[in-house]
Amino acid sequence: MSSSFHVAHHFSDAEQQRESAKLGMWVFLLTEILLFGGVFVAYAVFRVWYPDMFYNAHKALDVTMGTVNTAVLIVSSLTVALGIREIQLGRQKQCTRYLLATIVLACVFLVIKYFEYAHKIHLGQLPGKFYTFDGIAGTNPHVFFSIYFLLTGIHAFHILIGISLLTWVMIKNMKGHFSAQYFTPVEITGLYWHLVDLIWIFLFPLLYLIG
Amino acid sequence: MSENQHTTHITPLWIYFAVGGALLVLTAVTVGVSFIDFTSIFGVSSMNFAVAMIIATIKATLVALFFMHLYSDSKFYSLTLLSGIACLMIFIVITLLDTNFRGKIYEIEGQPIEPAAKIYQSENVSDQ
Amino acid sequence: MNANPSTVSYLEDKKGIWNWLTTVDHKKIGLMYLVLILGSFLVGGILAMLVRLELISPGEDFYSADTYNRFFTMHGVVMIFLFIIPSIPAALGNFVLPLMVGAKDVAFPRLNLASWYVYVVGLLLAFWALLYGGVDTGWTFYTPYSSEIQGPVAMIGLAVFILGFSSILTGLNFIVTIHKLRLPGITWFNMPLFLWGMYATAIIQILATPVIGITMVLLLFERLSGIGIFDPSMGGDPVLFQHFFWFYSHPAVYIMILPAMAIVSELISTFSHKKIFGYKAIAYSSVAIALISFLVWGHHMFTSGQSRFAAMVFSFLTFGVAIPSAIKVFNWLATLYKGSISLETPMLYGLSFLFLFTIGGLTGLFLGTLAVDVHLHDTYFVVAHFHYVMFGGTVVAFIGGLHYWWPKMVGKMFNETWGKIGAVLVFLGFNFTFMPQFIAGFRGMPRRYYTYGEEFTVYNVLSSLGAFLLGIAFVIVGINLVMSLINGKKASKNPWKSLSLEWETQTPPITENFEVDPVITHGPYDYDKVEVQ
Amino acid sequence: MKTFIDWLMPESASTISPQVDAITYFIFAVSLLFFFIIVVGMIHFVIKYRRQEKLEKTSGVDHNTALEIVWTAIPTVLLVVMFVWGFRVYLDMSIAPKDSLEIKVTGQKWFWTFTYPNGYVSPGELVVPLNQPVKTLISSKDVIHSMFVPAFRIKMDALPNRYTVAWFEATKEGTFPLYCTEYCGTSHSKMLATVKVLPYDQYLKWLDDASSSMDGADPVALGEKIYARNACNTCHSIDGSSMIGPSWRNIWSSSQNLSDGSSVVVDENYIRESILYPQKKIRAGYQGVMPSYQGLLKENEIEGVIAYIKSLEDK
Incomplete structure (x- = not known):
């Protein structure tokens, strides 16, 4: 997209281009939902098979860190939504500030995640063959940690993608590529970030708060 | 053009903060609720799981409707999101139809031969 | 700028390899896909010949069991992931869909080129694994066998994961193009049924492909770090892998x-020059097949230790998916009624599709019925069934579609008599190869067998001879098309007298497809209202 | 037509197979009917409405609601009949009668073993009494296999972590092939066994002398019998040629190098250890795919194998 208002040659007007980009993004979000869905199915199958082991194993997770992480993600979701609102009103500087806040919050999330992982690696609560911890009652507790590391690992990977997308959009915004007429990339990145938050909203109770 | 919106709808500021606040409150609620054991109170099995899921769904719909602008966009986007979730539900429910009902005709068919993983039968793990 | 841009065809517009490799023109990307897809089909075909060569006699004569297992596995992987899934959507669909919609290009042209490069990476990875010795797990990669043997299973898993993305990006592009880029005159119910088919396919590509992605990721973790959710010795369940795999694969x-x-x-209505019978029925049954297809994957696992209750549910839903297919076949048959049918090459492929897909569909009833499937599962009956549907259905239709749009793609007509000979030979060779396998399957010959009992010799000898006849048939079809490139006659704008929008462009079309946006005056099937010169 | 189905299907030797053949016959008839309707209709239309020279407009008939309802309703009814009938027979096929004889079937990489209630392990041959229900508890020791007896129309996967159950009642004497139908590796196509159906008294006689005949026999002859019976011959040759496993000829008390570089003298301990824990010492140049025979070979049988290998000397 050379200049910010240029409409790509095969679209008839800017409106059609914006709606197409949004529909394309929503369809892509479906694939993300089903990618995570696969591991949720594994979670459901093994929780039905080993319910008490899941209950005992979930105690090994630190609920306070999980809650803080959820709050961090929700606030980052809020800031990216406000960022989009700012650019819709054409205020580029405020939008950049909000995007920056989102990136910082995302990094905070990853740092907290790093502490949780380091703690588990130290204790030996790892998936599959690497599981050497023996404080959890129940059969095959390593299955819980396989699913835990799969879900949170893929989610963290998506957070990294989110951070790079947000940084790319922030840089372009600072260069003045976006305005009230054309802010599609910001909106697209916002949708992606909200989905990452959406998945964590389901992931948090499933892993940290097993009744 | 087909199904295109004419103006870009700008959601008022207070809605964003209201939704943000509601999400934080709901997070606190869901953590608080998790300490209460509903199953013993109401006797309904996996009640805690149901409560946690209801709260998570409310939070998710809030994010989807206001942060992702589904409320002010064409209904087709909501349809795509719902079709994705429905497809995932089909996958989960029908797979559980299998894994959950395995022992129904022969109880022997349902039980694994070695309930604990071989990883824990230490005596012959070393020389396998 | 060189000559007036509106008359220069997309082939002459920007020449040179670099222009082709960085083009965002959906027509060039379609052709680039076509070249790679036909290459994969050649490799898959050679592997099939090697498999049939060994099975010509019961003993072990040409190569070892392990090599045979690698040949049939790689035949499966190459044919399915590299050829048949991208064949129609990526090659023909990319070329024709924007023309039918009246757009200048797909919604996201650069994403379209990205999907081609993703496909190339997947292709290279798969062929490198093939050279590396290939894999001998069967294209289904069932654990625990696939997670414990040596060999490049991880590499093939990665290739399938990457090819999945190429399929997702194509599907995404088509959904957005059909929704957002239709000309004002084209509504949902007066656009060609090809677009309904592509739309239904795109829905499945979007909703199912991510699950094979996560399955391959889990398989990679299983092999590299032993996460143990599929490994029985660590409390996992191999049948769970089958659920993951078949949720995508069905x-x-x-x-x-x-x-x-x-x-x-398209073929049947154009060549019988008649309005399609039951437009809405065919359109709705396409989408119905797409939706119901997500409910039936368990009929691949009736004898795999799945719970009897789930087996009953899957069998019932499987019959649900049979009805829309039957409706479509009846509607095509009814389209022939009172038409003006001309048996040119594409129509021969269309009619042989009707014949072969009917057999494929009806044999599916045997496999959908619980009691009969217990006897027929994993025998040569299944091999014959899915070849009748995949080969007799998709490949025959693909070759038919290729001949149908060939004049529009390259501007040259192929030789009609050789085209007809090729079509008849493909039909005969195919039946001659796979009909005996039904009988071998009924009599209980298991699948993926390197040596078999004496009583199955007759069927395998017939099948192997048929396979060679099929090989020759495809050589003829290939040569015929290639010769048309060299000295074929110049194709007219509308050689098949079709009313569909893509025939109103120049032959071969200009890069922008239409000089000026065409005004839609009639539907694509109004052969009863419009006179075609 | 009925005889065609009897020719098409393998011989029917169990109580369930006539019912399965009946459904197959029904579906075959329905399929043939629809197949002829479509193909004859297609050929008829193609001949009748062949394009003349002038290409003029064709008829505008594009739907006929009554016809479309008919060709949706009839297939639906037929499909429901197929489903219900198929499911009822499937249930009969799934639920074994209470008093059936329980035999444990174990699939291992490339051979089957059948464990009888009295503990006797018969490798490669399932002998069952006539007209008596037999319930097979199927499991696998390594990868997924699948037990398929075409004559009894039964098939069930052998899973490594679970028992699966299949039952049959043989109605015809004779021997029938038993195949492995889930891909399980190199010799998947050689993983065969035979099912022998004997009248009840002969079955009892066979079981008694089979489970007692092993002790007291001359070790070398016993070893030779085990070499064939326990499918050692699928991987080890006795003529010196190297197959999936090393050959047994001329190896007694010779020094062989191993995959980890060290070397070992072939003696009683090495052979006993390789039978019970094959992964411990793997000969150089061979893959460690040998399954463990722990619990499958009794003490005297292992000594028989050792004696047999000792006897394979070019004097």
Whole structure:
């Protein structure tokens, strides 16, 4: 997209281009939902098979860190939504500030995640063959940690993608590529970030708060 | 053009903060609720799981409707999101139809031969 | 700028390899896909010949059991992931869909080129694994066998994961293009049925392909770090892998057949020069097949230790998916009624699709019925069934579609008599190869067998001879098309007298497809209202 | 037509197979009917409405609601009949009668073993009494296999972590093939066994002398019998040629190098250890795919194998 208002040659007007980009993004979000869905199915199958082991194993997770992480993600979701609102009103500087806040919050999330992982690696609560911890009652507790590391690992990977997308959009915004007429990339990145938050909203109770 | 919106709808500021606040409150609620054991109170099995899921769904719909602008966009986007979730539900429910009902005709068919993983039968793990 | 841009065809517009490799023109990307896809089909075909060569006699004569296992596995992987899934959507669909919609290009042209490069990476990875010795787990990679043997299973898993993305990006592009880029005159119910077929296929590509992605990721973790959710010795469950695999792979067989049905709707109505019978019925049954296809994956696992209750549910839903296919076949048959049928090469492929897909569909009833499937599962009956549907259905329709749009793609006509000879030979060779396998399957010959009992010799000898006849048939079809490139006659703008929008462009079309946006005056099937010169 | 189905299907030797053949016959008839309707209709239309020279407009008939309802309703009814009938027979096929004889079937990489209630392990041959229900508890020791007896129309996967159950009642004497139908590796196509159906008294006689005949026999002859019976011959040759496993000829008390570089003298301990824990010492140049025979070979049988290998000397 050379200049910010240029409409790509095969679209008839800017409106059609914006709606197409949004529909394309929503369809892509479906694939993300089903990618995570696969591991949720594994979670459901093994929780039905080993319910008490899941209950005992979930105690090994630190609920306070999980809650803080959820709050961090929700606030980052809020800031990216406000960022989009700012650019819709054409205020580029405020939008950049909000995007920056989102990136910082995302990094905070990853740092907290790093502490949780380091703690588990130290204790030996790892998936599959690497599981050497023996404080959890129940059969095959390593299955819980396989699913835990799969879900949170893929989610963290998506957070990294989110951070790079947000940084790319922030840089372009600072260069003045976006305005009230054309802010599609910001909106697209916002949708992606909200989905990452959406998945964590389901992931948090499933892993940290097993009744 | 087909199904295109004419103006870009700008959601008022207070809605964003209201939704943000509601999400934080709901997070606190869901953590608080998790300490209460509903199953013993109401006797309904996996009640805690149901409560946690209801709260998570409310939070998710809030994010989807206001942060992702589904409320002010064409209904087709909501349809795509719902079709994705429905497809995932089909996958989960029908797979559980299998894994959950395995022992129904022969109880022997349902039980694994070695309930604990071989990883824990230490005596012959070393020389396998 | 060189000559007036509106008359220069997309082939002459920007010449040179670099222009082709960085083009965002959906027509060039379609052709680039076509070249790679036909290459994969050649490799898959050679592997098939090697498999049939060994099975010509019961003993072990040409190569070892391990090599045979690698040949049939790589035959499966190459044919399915590299050829048949991208064949119609990526090659023909990319070329024709924007023309039918009246747009200048797909919604996201650069994403379209990205999907081609993703496909190339997947292709290279798969062929490198093939050279590396290939894999001998069967294209289904069932654990625990696939997670414990040596060999490049991880590499093939990665290749399948990457090819999945190429399929997702194509599907995404098509959904947005059909929704957002239709000309004002084209509504949902007066656009060609090819677009309905592509739309239904795209729905499945979007909703099913991510699950094979996560399955391959789990398989990679299983092999590299032993996470143990599929490994029985660590509390995992191998049948769970089968659920993951088949949740994608059954909708994937509809990703293969729906585009074939889409092409056949075009072929039958154009060559019988008649309004399609039951437009809404065919359109709705395409989408119905796409939706129901997500409910039936368990019929691949009736004898795999799955709970009897789930087996009953899957069997019932499987019959649900049979009805829309039957409706489509009846509607095509009714389209022939009171038409003016001309048996040119594409129509020969269309009619042989009708014949072969009917057999494929009806043999599916045996496999959908619980009691009979227990006897027929994993025998040569299954091999014959899915070849009748995939080969007799998708490949025959693909070759038919290729001949149908060939004049529009390259501007040259192929030789009609050689085209007809090729079509008849493909039909005969195919039946001659796979009909005996039904009988071998009924009599209980298991699948993937390197040596078999004496009583199955007759069927395997017939099948191997048929396979060689099929090989020759495809050589003829290939030569015929290639010769048309060299000295074929210049094709007219509308050689098949079709009313569909893509024939109103120049032959071969200009880069922008239409000089000026065409005004839609009639539907694509109004052969009863419009006179075609 | 009925005889065609009897020719098409393998011989029917169990109580369930006539019912399965009946459904197959029904579906075959329905399929043939629809197949002829479509093909004859297609050929008829193609001939009748062949394009003349002038290409003029064709008829505008594009739907006929009554016809479309008919060709949706009839297939639906037929499909429901197929489903219900198929499911009822499937249930009969799934639920074994209470008093059936329980035999444990174990699939291992490339051979089957059948464990009888009295503990006797018969490798490669399932002998069952006539007209008596037999319930097979199927499991696998390594990868997924699948037990398929075409004559009894039964098939069930052998899973490594679970028992699966299949039952049959043989109605015809004779021997029938038993195949492995889930891909399980190199010799998947050689993983065969035979099912022998004997009248009840002969079955009892066979079981008694089979489970007692092993002790007291001359070790070398016993070893030779085990070499064939326990499918050692699928991987080890006795003529010196190297197959999936090393050959047994001329190896007694010779020094062989191993995959980890060290070397070992072939003696009683090495052979006993390789039978019970094959992964411990793997000969150089061979893959460690040998399954463990722990619990499958009794003490005297292992000594028989050792004696047999000792006897394979070019004097």
